[in-house]
Amino acid sequence: MTIRVLIADDQQLVRTGFQMILDAQPDMEVVAAVADGAEAVSEARRLRPDVCLLDIRMPKLDGLEVTRALAGPGVENPLRVVIVTTFDLDEYVYGALRHGATGFLLKDSGPTLLIEAVRAAAAGDALVSPSVTVRLLQHLARPKQAALPVNDPLTDRELDVVRLVAKGCTNQEVAAELFVSLSTVKTHLGSIFTKLGARNRVEIAAWAWESGVVS
Amino acid sequence: MTIRVLIADDQQLVRTGFQMILDAQPDMEVVAAVADGAEAVSEARRLRPDVCLLDIRMPKLDGLEVTRALAGPGVENPLRVVIVTTFDLDEYVYGALRHGATGFLLKDSGPTLLIEAVRAAAAGDALVSPSVTVRLLQHLARPKQAALPVNDPLTDRELDVVRLVAKGCTNQEVAAELFVSLSTVKTHLGSIFTKLGARNRVEIAAWAWESGVVS
DNA sequence: CTAAGGATCGGCCGTTCGGCCGAGGCGGAA
DNA sequence: TTCCGCCTCGGCCGAACGGCCGATCCTTAG
Known part of the structure; x- marks a missing residue:
């Protein structure tokens, strides 16, 4: 069961290099090597390779557009796409993964x-370059440290209120959920407003999402 | 410049196997191979290896605790920690990365x-196993497809309102930001409430966060 | 013991929100 | 042209929100 690979890159040397590396593997076979995005889409649809290696910078259609066409949301039989690029800009990474x-x-x-x-x-x-992964992980780990400068940490009870408020509960519903009176909820909310510097409950909800209190 | 590695795993065979693999590399050297978490922490602090390979399941301290001790937030000179485990449960992954x-x-x-x-x-x-990475990427890409069932898509203008509301703007501030009157904002909000089935503006904000309209 | 902070309650008051009615302009599709 | 959807605007009103004052109980720290 050989892995059939399509290569799309506008640089001749890169295409040849990748092809030599992959063809040297006993279980891999390069079935196409094209130089622009439009060709990549048509050849990929015709040959249906197991894996597509796409450069970001390509004529006609860039790698992100090709990815969306071959593997984006809404595609019936998505192909496996690996982006191979010189640029490690975050916008490319997130764009590629979203597509x-x-x-x-x-x-x-x-x-x-x-x-x-x-x-x-x-x-x-899915394998992601280590130097890119480290930034992805920072994005994952970021929410746990405070998103906004919170000098005064919220108490456990206040966090309960925050979570319910962030879900869209009214003060009355929060009170019922926590088995306390409406007055208590409003008192807690007052402390929360002061500590977070929020001006209304939506800002509290936004803080909850950004800081990872709710997911 | 050889890479000095510490191995921590409670299984003798695993330790030996890893050591043989790494010692076979000309630029790597295993400086310690320990069998429990407490030993891992003390040896790592004494030897200060370049990389620590930690198993999750270990006596005394598990890999997550060791990671927190050696590389967690608040540690002055954090060591590089790679978790090596048989279990790919999400809780372990996120726990490890947070620690x-x-x-x-x-x-x-x-x-x-x-x-x-x-x-x-x-x-x-940072290198993460491909089979784990694919789930991490799903977590990143998930928010972009609709989180809640939205039969009726929002118009562009309504999305403008949603974004500002989700930031915590009052109706008056939204109106000023979009150069329209307060009445217009309220009308748009009415449509948004109907389309999303939301009961208050916090639910609109929550939908915005979950669906990726705001980040 | 005393002080401090958290959790619990109550009332008052102005502002904002959200629902419900109405209206007109404007562009594309039938 | 006639419709229809979208954007724009206005008034009215009840409910919810948020700020401000007060208070009691309890646990923990000093």
């Missing part, structure tokens, strides 16, 4: 990771 | 990825 990419490699990653990325994509997994 | 881990490997990943993970960690990057 359906299952991998993101930088061209300085070395042949080992390229092979592993193809193998992972063929298996339905 | 400061810079890598997450499954034991079925093959020696190639182990080596790459150590190399990445030593460079300050």
Whole structure:
């Protein structure tokens, strides 16, 4: 069961290099190597490779557009797409992943990771370049430290109120949920307003989402 | 400049296997191989290796606790920690990353990825197992498809209102921001309430966060 | 013991919100 | 042209919100 790969990159040398690396693997076969995005879409639809390696910067259609066409939301039989690029800008990463990419490699990653990325994509997994991953992880870990400067930490009870408010509960519903009176809820809310510097309950809800108090 | 590695795993065979793989690399050296979490912390603090490979399941202290002690928030000179485990449960992944881990490997990943993970960690990057990464990416990409069933799509202008409301703006502020009257804002809000089935503006804000309209 | 902070309650008051009616302009589709 | 959807605007009104004052109980720290 060989893994059939399509390569799309506007640079001849890159295409050849990738092809040599992958064809040297006994279980991989490059079935197409194209130079622009439009060609990538048509060839990918015709050949239906197991994995598509796409550059970001390409003529006619860039890699993100091609990804959306081949693997984006709403595509019936999405292909596995790995973005391979020189640029590690965050906008590209998030754009690619939102458009359906299952991998993101930088061209300085070395042949080992390229092979592993193809193998992972063929298996339905996703390999992301370590230098990119570290920033993705920072994004994941960020919400746990305070998003806004909160000098005064909220008490447990206040956090209960915040969570319910962020869900859209009225003060009356919060009171019923916590088995306390409406007055108590309003008192807690007053403390919350002061501590967070919020001006209305929506700002409290926004803080809750940003800080990871609710998910 | 060799990469000095500490291995912590309660299984003798795993420790030996990892050590053989890593010692076979010319630029890597295993400086310690311990069997429980407490030993891992003390040895890591004494030897200060470049990379720590930690199992989740360990006696005395589990891998997450060790990670927090060595690389967690608030640690002055955090060490690079890569979690290596058999279990790919989400709770472990997120727990590890929140506690400061810079890598997450499954034991079925093959020696190639182990080596790459150590190399990445030593460079300050992070390599995560492809089968785990694919779920992390789903978490990132999930918000963009509709979170709640929205039969009636919002118009562009209504989305403008939603975004400002979700930021905590009052109706008056929304009106000023969009250069329309207060009445217009309230009319738009009425349509939004109907379309989303929301009962108050906080539910609109919550929908905005969940659906990715705001980030 | 005393002080401090958290959780619990109450009342008063002005502002904002949200629902419900109405209206007109404007562009595209039938 | 005639419709229809979208954006624009106005008034009215009850309910909810948010600020401000007060108070009691309890636990923990000093």
